[in-house]
Amino acid sequence: MNRFKNYLTMIMLLLFYLVSDLFCAADAAEVLAGIDRYRIVSGSFRMSLRIRDFDDTRLKEEAFFKGFFYGDDRSLLICERGKNRGMKVLMKGDDMWINLSGSRRALRITPMQRLMGEASNGDVAKLSFSRDYNATILEADGDLLKLELQAKNSKATYQRILLYATKGSYRPVRAEFFLLSGKHFKTAYYQEGALADGREVIFKIRIEDKLNARRFTLMEFLGFSPDKIPEKYFNVVYLPQIETE
Amino acid sequence: MGQRLIFAAAFLMMTIFLAGAESPFKLDFYGHYKYSWLAMRADSLWNPSGIHDLAARDSALLLQTDGRLLLGKLRLRGLPLLRVKHDGGLEGRLREAVCNLNLGNFDLTAGKALIKLGTGYIFSPISVITPQKQLSDPEDSDHQQEGVWLVKADYYRENFSISAMVFRKGNWSNLAIFAFGNLGRLDLYAIVYYPENRKLEFGLAASGTAGESVELHGELMLRSRSPVLSHMAFSVPDGEELFVQWPLFQPPDRFYPELLLGTSITVGKVNLIAEYYHSGWGISRRDYRRLGKHFTHCLELLPDSLAGMNMAADLEFLQSVPQAVMSDYFFARACKTLPKASLSALTFLNLADGSFLVAAEASFSLFDNTALYLRPLLFSGKKGTQYGDSVYRGIVQTGFSATF
Numbered sequence: 001m002n003r004f005k006n007y008l009t010m011i012m013l014l015l016f017y018l019v020s021d022l023f024c025a026a027d028a029a030e031v032l033a034g035i036d037r038y039r040i041v042s043g044s045f046r047m048s049l050r051i052r053d054f055d056d057t058r059l060k061e062e063a064f065f066k067g068f069f070y071g072d073d074r075s076l077l078i079c080e081r082g083k084n085r086g087m088k089v090l091m092k093g094d095d096m097w098i099n100l101s102g103s104r105r106a107l108r109i110t111p112m113q114r115l116m117g118e119a120s121n122g123d124v125a126k127l128s129f130s131r132d133y134n135a136t137i138l139e140a141d142g143d144l145l146k147l148e149l150q151a152k153n154s155k156a157t158y159q160r161i162l163l164y165a166t167k168g169s170y171r172p173v174r175a176e177f178f179l180l181s182g183k184h185f186k187t188a189y190y191q192e193g194a195l196a197d198g199r200e201v202i203f204k205i206r207i208e209d210k211l212n213a214r215r216f217t218l219m220e221f222l223g224f225s226p227d228k229i230p231e232k233y234f235n236v237v238y239l240p241q242i243e244t245e
Numbered sequence: 246m247g248q249r250l251i252f253a254a255a256f257l258m259m260t261i262f263l264a265g266a267e268s269p270f271k272l273d274f275y276g277h278y279k280y281s282w283l284a285m286r287a288d289s290l291w292n293p294s295g296i297h298d299l300a301a302r303d304s305a306l307l308l309q310t311d312g313r314l315l316l317g318k319l320r321l322r323g324l325p326l327l328r329v330k331h332d333g334g335l336e337g338r339l340r341e342a343v344c345n346l347n348l349g350n351f352d353l354t355a356g357k358a359l360i361k362l363g364t365g366y367i368f369s370p371i372s373v374i375t376p377q378k379q380l381s382d383p384e385d386s387d388h389q390q391e392g393v394w395l396v397k398a399d400y401y402r403e404n405f406s407i408s409a410m411v412f413r414k415g416n417w418s419n420l421a422i423f424a425f426g427n428l429g430r431l432d433l434y435a436i437v438y439y440p441e442n443r444k445l446e447f448g449l450a451a452s453g454t455a456g457e458s459v460e461l462h463g464e465l466m467l468r469s470r471s472p473v474l475s476h477m478a479f480s481v482p483d484g485e486e487l488f489v490q491w492p493l494f495q496p497p498d499r500f501y502p503e504l505l506l507g508t509s510i511t512v513g514k515v516n517l518i519a520e521y522y523h524s525g526w527g528i529s530r531r532d533y534r535r536l537g538k539h540f541t542h543c544l545e546l547l548p549d550s551l552a553g554m555n556m557a558a559d560l561e562f563l564q565s566v567p568q569a570v571m572s573d574y575f576f577a578r579a580c581k582t583l584p585k586a587s588l589s590a591l592t593f594l595n596l597a598d599g600s601f602l603v604a605a606e607a608s609f610s611l612f613d614n615t616a617l618y619l620r621p622l623l624f625s626g627k628k629g630t631q632y633g634d635s636v637y638r639g640i641v642q643t644g645f646s647a648t649f
Contacts (some may be wrong), residue, residue: 053584060585061584061585083614083616085614085648092403094430095430096429102385103361104360104361104375105361105362105363105372106454107364107366107460107509108364108432108452108453108454108462109460109511110454110456110459110460110511180456181506225422231350231351231402231403232350232401232402232406234403235402235403235405235425235427236400236403236425236427236432237406237425238399238401238406240361241316241321243313
């Protein structure tokens with residue numbers, strides 16, 4: 001009988017552990033969804049984007065993009081100024097394509113390929129963490145929550161991220177990005193927000209190169225306007241025909 | 246000479262004037278000046294004296310405009326190109342002239358258009374409509390490629406599209422149907438091509454990504470005709486068969502494959518591209534040597550004949566512009582982009598005979614839309630091999646380009 005009780009106790013403890021883990025996971029997912037709300041505007045919309053690459057305080061490169069976004073998994077960026085003027089980057093879910101200026105064909109690329117400076121294509125085009133990562137709350141660090149994000153699949157931009165957000169409001173503060181090798185190679189700081197769609201959305205992100213502390217890139221989302229984006233804008237074959245003006 | 250320069254200056258001024266205009270008419274201007282040093286190979290099998298008269302130095306100024314006019318659902322686009330040669334001579338070309346009607350998910354296009362299909366970076370067997378690009382200039386920075394006259398209808402959905410087109414290559418009886426589908430991680434392309442020789446050709450292509458930074462692509466085209474040069478000779482010397490249809494060997498009646506396997510890998514800020522290409526119609530090393538001997542023999546017999554001139558033209562094309570005429574090739578390119586410069590190096594290896602070319606490019610950005618570049622190109626191989634026998638030992642180009 002005692003033996004049976006011991007078994008029952010062990011099973012109950014195991015169940016409790018599993019259920020509590022589920023609740024923690026649910027909490028982490030909730031926090032991550034809260035963080036995403038600072039990065040995503042619902043529906044389809046246009047947004048302009050400015051990327052500036054610095055070495056210390058010296059501006060090395062600057063480019064302006066016109067962006068077409070549909071929810072959190074489809075976006076099209078068209079470079080309007082800078083040396084890559086006319087270049088188009090299409091993102092759909094985990095997949096990305098590029099159409100270089102003057103080329104009549106789009107080629108598939110990976111999210112890790114650099115768009116400019118320290119900004120990868122995925123940094124710009126992928127706004128949602130929830131889509132690509134499973135989160136675990138590691139600890140509370142003062143006023144900040146620390147989450148560990150693990151990629152759901154190999155096609156996420158990064159395989160591991162340590163993400164810091166304010167308690168209560170879940171406003172993202174910074175994210176540390178790691179390669180498959182485990183190397184911490186860049187950090188993003190979510191700096192300024194502005195009102196869009198009736199709530200605060202992060203509009204300025206600073207990305208620092210951890211291997212060269214002097215180098216950083218500023219990404220600024222400059223304008224927001226809801227708009228109906230034609231379906232064929234997200235067709236890879238149509239990409240070279242989209243008028244850039 | 247003077248009139249030509251005035252014409253070129255007027256072309257330039259008109260372009261700049263229109264580019265600033267506030268109207269539905271948009272205009273980009275592209276200017277490109279290049280200077281080339283050509284190192285001839287004196288002992289080339291293909292270069293019997295007196296046949297080629299190629300300058301050891303060359304320069305050219307390219308002026309191109311890209312004009313777009315948007316009138317509601319109608320869009321017009323024109324890309325005229327003006328080339329001012331080193332001797333002041335002018336050459337005008339219309340690279341594209343397209344009228345496009347946008348009807349929601351449907352598009353109708355008519356005119357002269359550059360149509361690129363497929364997944365390959367340097368080889369693209371299924372891209373049968375626009376001629377293959379020069380292998381030593383994969384970005385087509387010299388604007389050599391030109392559109393074909395066509396009428397095309399497209400139907401687009403987000404993850405699927407189908408196009409039907411009729412186009413002119415010799416005559417207007419070329420038909421093609423092209424379909425694209427995005428199935429999650431895979432892009433799939435299919436083409437059915439019904440050329441003017443009335444022998445159906447089929448092609449499939451796919452591309453996808455794996456992991457953080459690896460892209461994979463492949464193409465297979467089942468062809469039924471020669472993809473390369475074909476010149477008929479009309480003169481027949483006494484007792485000597487001087488036919489011919491290049492490359493000497495008759496194309497097979499059945500299908501022959503063109504296969505491409507490739508990958509693009511990003512490591513840090515370096516992008517690597519590698520491609521393997523196989524052509525079932527490509528000639529072997531032994532046949533290539535036979536061809537060389539045959540050509541030399543014919544040229545010695547009839548240096549001034551139409552046949553001789555045809556062959557000289559073929560040889561110049563074959564040797565001055567690296568083409569995939571043999572069976573197996575490997576291509577690799579590494580490119581690093583810096584804020585104010587880009588560096589790239591590529592190699593193109595003929596697996597059938599071991600000869601290869603190496604090309605590099607250093608491009609420096611002066612402002613947002615201007616660049617200076619330097620491009621050395623070297624051919625290497627033993628005698629009797631494709632690049633070992635090339636007309637040039639090497640070419641160095643330097644130039645300046647600007648876009649407004």
